[in-house]
Amino acid sequence: MPDSIIKDKTQVNTDIISMKYSYEQKKIIININNILLEMYGKQGWWPVTSKPGNAPVYFPGREGRRISDKKAFEIITGAVLTQNTSWSNVEKAIINLGKENMLDIRKISKSGSELEELIRPSGYYNQKAQRLRAISKEIICIGNIKSLRTYPTAKLRTLLLSWKGIGKETADSILCYAFNRPVFVVDTYTKRLFKSLELPFENYDEIQGIVHQSIQPSSSEYGDLHARIVKVSVLKQTEKFLQILKSRL
Known part of the structure; x- marks a missing residue:
């Protein structure tokens, strides 16, 4: 919407x-x-994939429209991966994840060392893999992305900031682009x-x-x-x- x-x-x-x-x-x-x-x-913004294994693309004119829970999780993933690196490197990691059908909250939460290898192009891949697993488990524990949508903005921001490795810039990117918050x-x-x-x-x-x-x-x-x-x-x-x-x- x-x-x-x-x-x-x-x-x-x-x-x-x-x-x-x-x-x-x-x-x-x-x-x-x-x-x-x-x-x-x-x-x-925010660029998301149209098909698994494809590079993320931009959709001018669709800013602020609600996206699917799956795409929201893809944005959360991208927001973590883009820390301390260029977007071109993130794209490579997103493509790798898509090709292996790993842009999935439950698969990432249960992933082993293959996750590190898939996101290697984004740099700091060991640290980022740990964060993605932890975030995925946190969301699943709460319920799902749909459950997070019910949170008022201030409460959701506080939750995001409580997750390890999520600072203000990353939290606000997730709020704005994944959850359509002002x-x-x-x-x-x-x-x-x-x-x-x-x-x-x-x-x-x-x-x-x-x-x-x-x-x-x-x-x-x-x-x-x-x-x-x-x-x-x-x-x-x-x-x-x-x-x-x-x-x-």
Whole structure:
């Protein structure tokens, strides 16, 4: 379903409730969102596979729509695998898992050393395999992905953060893209961009707070803004973007 009809608009991060930002700062955030949309259009994040063994693909125009429980678990898997590596390496691991029909929560929970070998391209494969097994077992213990969907956003975030190896960026990626929750993901690219604009850039909660207070709650809006910030950074077009932005302030 479109995220516009998701009822849970709970403040996800209680640390940002009392934070105050100026009108000028909020205007910059709105302009960032609008200009990046003009430059790149919708990005269709998070990429998922269309068939087992295929590479994950993007679906522009379908941002914020509910996905199947199986695809939600694939996103959770990808969010863990992408830690400290490039997405191209994650794709290789996802393809390997798909070819062996291992993108399955129960199979991963019971997996042996074959899991390490399949995700080897993502790096830190021993550590990531342990985390994926543990996360899979945690979800099964709770019930399933469907059970997690019933959790209010703040409660689900707290649960995700309690899992070993899941920090704020990974937890919020899972919330936004796997569970369609209105949560903005803060990464290194965002911090660099905000620093160049003299916006809050050091504290995760401050960065998330200014976005949440500037743009209406929406998993599609927050998720796509994050995707476009990654895009402008990866393409090394930040200077071009900043020139456009400054001309509108």
